[in-house]
Amino acid sequence: MKICVTATTGSLDGTVDPRFGRAQYFVIVDSETMEFEAFDNPAASASGGAGIQAAQIMVNKGIEVLLTGGIGPNAFPILSSAGIKVITGANGTVANAIEQYKNGALQETAGSTVPAHAGMGRRVGGGGGQGMGRRRP
Amino acid sequence: MKIAIASGKGGTGKTTVAVNLALSLEDVQLFDCDVEEPNCHLFFGFDLEKVENVNIAVPVVDKNKCDFCGKCSEFCQYNAIAVLPKKIMVFPALCHGCGGCTLVCPQGAISEENRCIGIIEKNKEDAGNLVFYRGLLNIGEPMASPVIHALQKHIDIKKTAIIDAPPGTACPVIASIGDMDYCILVTESTPFGFHDLKLAVDVVRNLRIPFGVIINRSDIGDKKVEQYCIEEGIPVLMKIANDRNIARLYSEGIPFVSKMPEWKEIFVQMFEMIRSVINEEVKV
Numbered sequence: 001m002k003i004c005v006t007a008t009t010g011s012l013d014g015t016v017d018p019r020f021g022r023a024q025y026f027v028i029v030d031s032e033t034m035e036f037e038a039f040d041n042p043a044a045s046a047s048g049g050a051g052i053q054a055a056q057i058m059v060n061k062g063i064e065v066l067l068t069g070g071i072g073p074n075a076f077p078i079l080s081s082a083g084i085k086v087i088t089g090a091n092g093t094v095a096n097a098i099e100q101y102k103n104g105a106l107q108e109t110a111g112s113t114v115p116a117h118a119g120m121g122r123r124v125g126g127g128g129g130q131g132m133g134r135r136r137p
Numbered sequence: 138m139k140i141a142i143a144s145g146k147g148g149t150g151k152t153t154v155a156v157n158l159a160l161s162l163e164d165v166q167l168f169d170c171d172v173e174e175p176n177c178h179l180f181f182g183f184d185l186e187k188v189e190n191v192n193i194a195v196p197v198v199d200k201n202k203c204d205f206c207g208k209c210s211e212f213c214q215y216n217a218i219a220v221l222p223k224k225i226m227v228f229p230a231l232c233h234g235c236g237g238c239t240l241v242c243p244q245g246a247i248s249e250e251n252r253c254i255g256i257i258e259k260n261k262e263d264a265g266n267l268v269f270y271r272g273l274l275n276i277g278e279p280m281a282s283p284v285i286h287a288l289q290k291h292i293d294i295k296k297t298a299i300i301d302a303p304p305g306t307a308c309p310v311i312a313s314i315g316d317m318d319y320c321i322l323v324t325e326s327t328p329f330g331f332h333d334l335k336l337a338v339d340v341v342r343n344l345r346i347p348f349g350v351i352i353n354r355s356d357i358g359d360k361k362v363e364q365y366c367i368e369e370g371i372p373v374l375m376k377i378a379n380d381r382n383i384a385r386l387y388s389e390g391i392p393f394v395s396k397m398p399e400w401k402e403i404f405v406q407m408f409e410m411i412r413s414v415i416n417e418e419v420k421v
Contacts, residue, residue: 048279049216049231056210056219074228078219081226 001031003101004058005094006068010038012095018069021051027094028061031102034095051075058084067097067106070114088113138415139298140408141170141314142321143341145333147304149323150353150377153387155301156180157394161404163266166296170313171303172255172272172284180392181269185258191272191287192251193234193280198225202246209238209247230279255284257291268296282312289316297408306336314341318415320348321374326358334362338371347414349374374407 006023007014012034017023022044029036043053051071055078058066066079067090079086088109090097100106142155152169156177159167169177178185196209196218207220217231218238229252239247255274260267272288274281281303292298302313314320320341324334334350341348350366355376366373377383386393394400 043216046216049228052216052219052228052231056216059219059221060207074231078221078226081224082221 001064002028002062003031003065003067003098004028004061004063005090005097006041006066007038007094010040012036012093014038014094016067016069016090016092016094016097018091020066020068020071020075021046021054023054023068026054026057028063029094029098031065031098034098036094049074052078055079055082058082065101067101071109071112072114073112073116076109076112138319138412139292139294139300139317140319140321140411141300141302141317141346142323143302143310143314143337144304144323145306145335145337146324146330149304149325149330150351151304151323152177152180152301153353153377153383153393154321154323154351155299156392157400158404158408159267159299160392160394161401162297162299162408164296165266166268166270166291166293166298168288168292168298168300169269169271170285170288170300170309172274172281172288173303173309175271175273177269177301178271179390181260181264181267183264183269184261185269185271186261188257188259188270188291189287190253191255191257191284192253193232193283194236194249195229195232195234195252196227196238196247197250198227199246199248200225202244203242204244204246206243208241208243212237212241230277233280234283254278254280255287257284257288259291268293281309285309285312289313306333306340310340311344314346315344317346318418319411320346321351321411322348323351323353324362325354326352326360326362328361330358331361331365335365338369347418349411349414351375351377353377354379374410375403 005027006017007025007027008017010025023041026041027038043050046053051074055075059082065085067087070088071086085108087106142151144151159165169175205220210218210220215231215233217228219226258271260269270291272284274284303309322337324330349372351374356378383393
């Protein structure tokens with residue numbers, strides 16, 4: 001099974017990045033062999049629509065399961081329409097998250113879990129939603 | 138002549154300067170370009186009337202023609218289109234209305250429809266020497282720039298146009314000040330005011346707009362802004378002290394030049410100085 005985990009570094013030892021659209025890395029793991037491919041998330045620096053761009057990458061890569069911290073309202077419908085299982089609440093290392101998923105400790109989410117973040121910020125520059133429900137002031 | 142009032146940090150006194158400067162001059166247009174939360178009108182008694190809607194053209198996909206090739210999604214720099222193997226999804230709120238997806242679609246499957254994102258308003262009754270326009274972005278819309286561009290189409294180049302810009306240094310500020318002859322940066326001598334002033338100075342220098350600084354509440358905080366301006370050769374156009382009368386008038390929605398007429402002369406002198414700088418620029 002092809003599983004993508006959002007991560008702060010590009011390895012199985014990396015910590016799960018709680019954000020999806022603005023995650024630093026995507027680590028794509030074959031859950032049978034634990035072979036993996038890691039790459040920088042090009043959507044992380046998008047001025048807007050990071051979740052949409054990241055979801056499009058998941059679709060293009062043929063991902064079957066996504067493990068992340070939280071998922072936004074634009075990305076979720078794309079992923080679910082493409083038949084990608086979205087699992088939120090993952091934490092620890094990438095390898096741990098996959099283990100937890102295999103053991104049934106993480107559940108599929110039925111909808112977005114964090115609010116939208118509009119772009120890279122207005123009053124206080126520098127964006128990047130925290131992915132855990134924090135809103136801009 | 139087009140003069141923008143910008144700041145970097147919010148709450149430094151852009152609107153105060155814009156309104157009082159406009160009221161000190163003859164035959165002037167005032168544009169409130171802070172379309173996310175315009176507030177100039179609070180200082181005038183007049184009612185506003187709608188001039189027009191601001192629309193942007195967003196894509197509509199003909200699902201019978203689309204073969205899900207993904208070229209539109211690849212092209213879109215704003216991530217407004219996602220293409221799945223058997224489905225295409227458009228996110229109109231992210232669309233900047235560039236029309237590129239329509240052009241790159243090999244199947245001719247994309248057409249455009251207008252989506253209203255805000256309105257332009259102006260003063261309803263005659264307001265003497267002043268014509269006031271403002272843009273108002275619809276609540277929840279993320280993109281202010283198209284409303285600002287539509288608003289600035291009403292600038293009459295035969296008059297003096299004063300532009301009250303939004304705070305910050307992001308897209309709406311560039312849209313507001315990009316086409317100006319001069320930019321006044323209003324700041325205060327606090328660490329935040331100083332920090333954001335330097336960001337704003339970088340922006341106006343990049344845009345090659347002549348500029349100067351107004352230090353508001355100039356007798357509080359420290360002297361760092363003034364020292365910086367001297368070191369950088371930036372003209373300090375005006376200092377406004379932390380005057381309780383000005384603060385009280387502001388809180389009552391009264392432009393202070395109307396009760397403190399000596400300030401009118403100070404604003405006019407500053408304007409004449411700016412005019413001579415712009416004329417020099419034109420000669421060069």
